[in-house]
Amino acid sequence: MSGPHDLGGSSGGPIDRSGHEVEDWERLADAINSALGSKGLQTTDQHRRAIESLPDYLELGYYERWAAATEKLLVEKGILSQAEIDEKAGEIERRWGGS
Amino acid sequence: MTEFAPGDRVRVRPAGKPGHVRTPGYLKGHSGWIEGVIGHFPSPEDLAYGLSGQPKRPLYRVGFRQADLWEDYAGATDDHLYADVYEHWLEPGGKE
Numbered sequence: 001m002s003g004p005h006d007l008g009g010s011s012g013g014p015i016d017r018s019g020h021e022v023e024d025w026e027r028l029a030d031a032i033n034s035a036l037g038s039k040g041l042q043t044t045d046q047h048r049r050a051i052e053s054l055p056d057y058l059e060l061g062y063y064e065r066w067a068a069a070t071e072k073l074l075v076e077k078g079i080l081s082q083a084e085i086d087e088k089a090g091e092i093e094r095r096w097g098g099s
Numbered sequence: 100m101t102e103f104a105p106g107d108r109v110r111v112r113p114a115g116k117p118g119h120v121r122t123p124g125y126l127k128g129h130s131g132w133i134e135g136v137i138g139h140f141p142s143p144e145d146l147a148y149g150l151s152g153q154p155k156r157p158l159y160r161v162g163f164r165q166a167d168l169w170e171d172y173a174g175a176t177d178d179h180l181y182a183d184v185y186e187h188w189l190e191p192g193g194k195e
Binding site: 002003006008009010043045046048049052053077 | 115118119120123124125143146147148149168169
Protein backbone atom coordinates (compact mmCIF):
# COMPACT_ATOMS: atom_id res chain seq x y z
CA MET A 1 0.00 0.00 0.00
CA SER A 2 1.45 3.33 -1.00
CA GLY A 3 0.80 6.19 1.34
CA PRO A 4 0.28 9.81 0.39
CA HIS A 5 4.02 10.39 0.84
CA ASP A 6 4.92 8.04 -2.03
CA LEU A 7 5.05 10.72 -4.72
CA GLY A 8 8.25 9.86 -6.55
CA GLY A 9 7.82 10.22 -10.30
CA SER A 10 4.40 11.84 -10.20
CA SER A 11 3.99 15.37 -11.46
CA GLY A 12 3.64 17.74 -8.56
CA GLY A 13 3.62 21.12 -10.23
CA PRO A 14 6.04 23.92 -9.51
CA ILE A 15 8.24 23.79 -6.42
CA ASP A 16 8.01 26.63 -3.93
CA ARG A 17 11.66 27.53 -3.35
CA SER A 18 11.01 30.51 -1.15
CA GLY A 19 12.81 30.61 2.17
CA HIS A 20 11.16 29.63 5.41
CA GLU A 21 12.12 30.84 8.84
CA VAL A 22 12.02 28.05 11.39
CA GLU A 23 9.52 28.95 14.07
CA ASP A 24 9.97 28.32 17.78
CA TRP A 25 7.28 25.63 17.93
CA GLU A 26 9.02 23.83 15.07
CA ARG A 27 12.30 23.80 16.99
CA LEU A 28 10.35 22.51 19.96
CA ALA A 29 8.74 19.75 17.89
CA ASP A 30 12.21 18.73 16.76
CA ALA A 31 13.58 18.84 20.30
CA ILE A 32 10.72 16.77 21.72
CA ASN A 33 11.28 14.23 18.99
CA SER A 34 14.98 13.97 19.86
CA ALA A 35 14.21 13.72 23.57
CA LEU A 36 11.69 10.92 23.05
CA GLY A 37 14.20 9.13 20.85
CA SER A 38 17.04 9.39 23.37
CA LYS A 39 14.74 8.02 26.07
CA GLY A 40 13.85 5.06 23.88
CA LEU A 41 10.19 6.05 23.66
CA GLN A 42 10.11 6.57 19.91
CA THR A 43 12.20 5.53 16.92
CA THR A 44 12.64 7.13 13.52
CA ASP A 45 11.02 4.13 11.84
CA GLN A 46 7.95 4.37 14.07
CA HIS A 47 7.75 8.13 13.62
CA ARG A 48 8.00 7.79 9.85
CA ARG A 49 5.22 5.22 9.78
CA ALA A 50 3.03 7.44 11.94
CA ILE A 51 3.70 10.45 9.69
CA GLU A 52 2.82 8.52 6.54
CA SER A 53 -0.46 7.29 8.02
CA LEU A 54 -1.78 10.72 9.02
CA PRO A 55 -5.18 11.11 7.33
CA ASP A 56 -4.51 14.80 6.70
CA TYR A 57 -0.90 14.27 5.56
CA LEU A 58 -1.25 16.41 2.44
CA GLU A 59 -2.75 19.36 4.30
CA LEU A 60 -0.08 19.51 6.99
CA GLY A 61 3.29 21.24 6.91
CA TYR A 62 6.52 19.40 7.67
CA TYR A 63 6.67 19.96 11.43
CA GLU A 64 2.90 19.81 11.76
CA ARG A 65 3.28 16.24 10.55
CA TRP A 66 6.06 15.64 13.05
CA ALA A 67 3.98 16.95 15.94
CA ALA A 68 0.80 15.12 14.89
CA ALA A 69 2.71 11.85 14.43
CA THR A 70 4.44 12.18 17.79
CA GLU A 71 1.06 12.74 19.44
CA LYS A 72 -0.33 9.70 17.66
CA LEU A 73 2.58 7.51 18.77
CA LEU A 74 2.43 8.63 22.39
CA VAL A 75 -1.27 7.76 22.51
CA GLU A 76 -0.71 4.48 20.65
CA LYS A 77 1.98 3.48 23.17
CA GLY A 78 -0.17 4.49 26.13
CA ILE A 79 2.41 7.03 27.35
CA LEU A 80 -0.15 9.86 27.23
CA SER A 81 -3.89 9.76 26.65
CA GLN A 82 -5.61 11.87 24.04
CA ALA A 83 -7.55 13.55 26.85
CA GLU A 84 -4.33 14.50 28.66
CA ILE A 85 -2.85 15.98 25.49
CA ASP A 86 -6.04 17.90 24.65
CA GLU A 87 -6.33 19.22 28.19
CA LYS A 88 -2.73 20.44 28.20
CA ALA A 89 -3.08 21.93 24.71
CA GLY A 90 -6.21 23.77 25.85
CA GLU A 91 -4.41 25.09 28.90
CA ILE A 92 -1.52 26.38 26.78
CA GLU A 93 -3.92 27.92 24.31
CA ARG A 94 -5.71 29.78 27.11
CA ARG A 95 -2.39 30.99 28.49
CA TRP A 96 -0.84 32.07 25.20
CA GLY A 97 -3.88 32.55 22.99
CA GLY A 98 -4.49 35.91 21.38
CA SER A 99 -7.45 36.97 23.52
CA MET B 100 23.71 -15.54 2.63
CA THR B 101 21.75 -13.74 -0.02
CA GLU B 102 19.35 -14.91 -2.70
CA PHE B 103 20.85 -12.61 -5.32
CA ALA B 104 24.38 -11.75 -6.39
CA PRO B 105 25.77 -8.73 -8.25
CA GLY B 106 24.77 -8.85 -11.90
CA ASP B 107 21.57 -10.88 -11.33
CA ARG B 108 18.44 -9.62 -13.08
CA VAL B 109 15.68 -8.84 -10.60
CA ARG B 110 12.18 -7.43 -10.68
CA VAL B 111 10.64 -5.34 -7.94
CA ARG B 112 7.51 -7.10 -6.77
CA PRO B 113 4.53 -5.33 -8.30
CA ALA B 114 1.99 -6.14 -5.60
CA GLY B 115 1.43 -3.87 -2.69
CA LYS B 116 1.97 -4.92 0.88
CA PRO B 117 -0.12 -3.54 3.70
CA GLY B 118 1.36 -1.04 6.08
CA HIS B 119 4.63 0.83 6.06
CA VAL B 120 6.83 0.10 3.05
CA ARG B 121 10.28 1.33 2.07
CA THR B 122 10.15 0.62 -1.64
CA PRO B 123 8.95 3.57 -3.72
CA GLY B 124 5.89 2.98 -5.87
CA TYR B 125 7.57 4.03 -9.08
CA LEU B 126 9.86 0.98 -8.93
CA LYS B 127 7.15 -1.63 -8.47
CA GLY B 128 6.95 -4.07 -11.37
CA HIS B 129 10.15 -2.74 -12.93
CA SER B 130 13.24 -4.79 -13.68
CA GLY B 131 16.86 -4.01 -13.06
CA TRP B 132 20.03 -5.64 -11.84
CA ILE B 133 21.78 -6.21 -8.55
CA GLU B 134 24.53 -3.63 -8.35
CA GLY B 135 25.76 -4.72 -4.94
CA VAL B 136 24.88 -6.12 -1.54
CA ILE B 137 24.82 -3.33 1.03
CA GLY B 138 24.43 -5.55 4.09
CA HIS B 139 21.90 -7.21 6.37
CA PHE B 140 19.60 -5.06 8.49
CA PRO B 141 16.53 -5.43 10.68
CA SER B 142 13.52 -4.77 8.47
CA PRO B 143 12.50 -1.13 8.90
CA GLU B 144 9.02 -2.11 7.71
CA ASP B 145 8.63 -4.12 10.95
CA LEU B 146 10.62 -1.75 13.16
CA ALA B 147 8.05 0.87 12.20
CA TYR B 148 5.48 -1.04 14.29
CA GLY B 149 7.76 -1.53 17.28
CA LEU B 150 8.66 -5.10 16.26
CA SER B 151 12.19 -6.50 16.34
CA GLY B 152 12.71 -6.48 12.58
CA GLN B 153 14.38 -9.88 12.89
CA PRO B 154 15.61 -11.84 11.06
CA LYS B 155 17.87 -9.33 9.39
CA ARG B 156 17.16 -8.87 5.68
CA PRO B 157 19.64 -8.41 2.86
CA LEU B 158 19.55 -4.92 1.41
CA TYR B 159 20.70 -4.51 -2.18
CA ARG B 160 21.67 -1.61 -4.33
CA VAL B 161 19.57 -2.20 -7.44
CA GLY B 162 20.26 -0.51 -10.76
CA PHE B 163 17.58 0.47 -13.26
CA ARG B 164 17.71 2.06 -16.68
CA GLN B 165 15.96 5.42 -16.44
CA ALA B 166 14.32 4.71 -19.79
CA ASP B 167 12.75 1.57 -18.29
CA LEU B 168 11.20 3.55 -15.44
CA TRP B 169 9.74 6.54 -17.25
CA GLU B 170 7.70 6.24 -20.43
CA ASP B 171 8.73 9.60 -21.78
CA TYR B 172 12.32 9.59 -20.60
CA ALA B 173 14.26 11.87 -22.92
CA GLY B 174 17.74 11.57 -21.40
CA ALA B 175 20.67 9.41 -22.48
CA THR B 176 19.91 5.73 -22.96
CA ASP B 177 22.57 4.69 -20.48
CA ASP B 178 21.28 6.91 -17.67
CA HIS B 179 20.77 4.80 -14.56
CA LEU B 180 18.93 5.09 -11.29
CA TYR B 181 20.10 3.25 -8.19
CA ALA B 182 17.82 2.42 -5.30
CA ASP B 183 18.27 0.49 -2.06
CA VAL B 184 15.76 -2.37 -2.00
CA TYR B 185 15.25 -5.12 0.56
CA GLU B 186 15.32 -8.73 -0.59
CA HIS B 187 11.65 -9.37 0.24
CA TRP B 188 10.71 -6.80 -2.41
CA LEU B 189 12.64 -8.58 -5.17
CA GLU B 190 11.99 -11.59 -7.36
CA PRO B 191 14.26 -13.14 -9.96
CA GLY B 192 14.01 -12.29 -13.63
CA GLY B 193 12.92 -9.52 -15.85
CA LYS B 194 14.00 -8.96 -19.40
CA GLU B 195 17.22 -7.22 -20.36
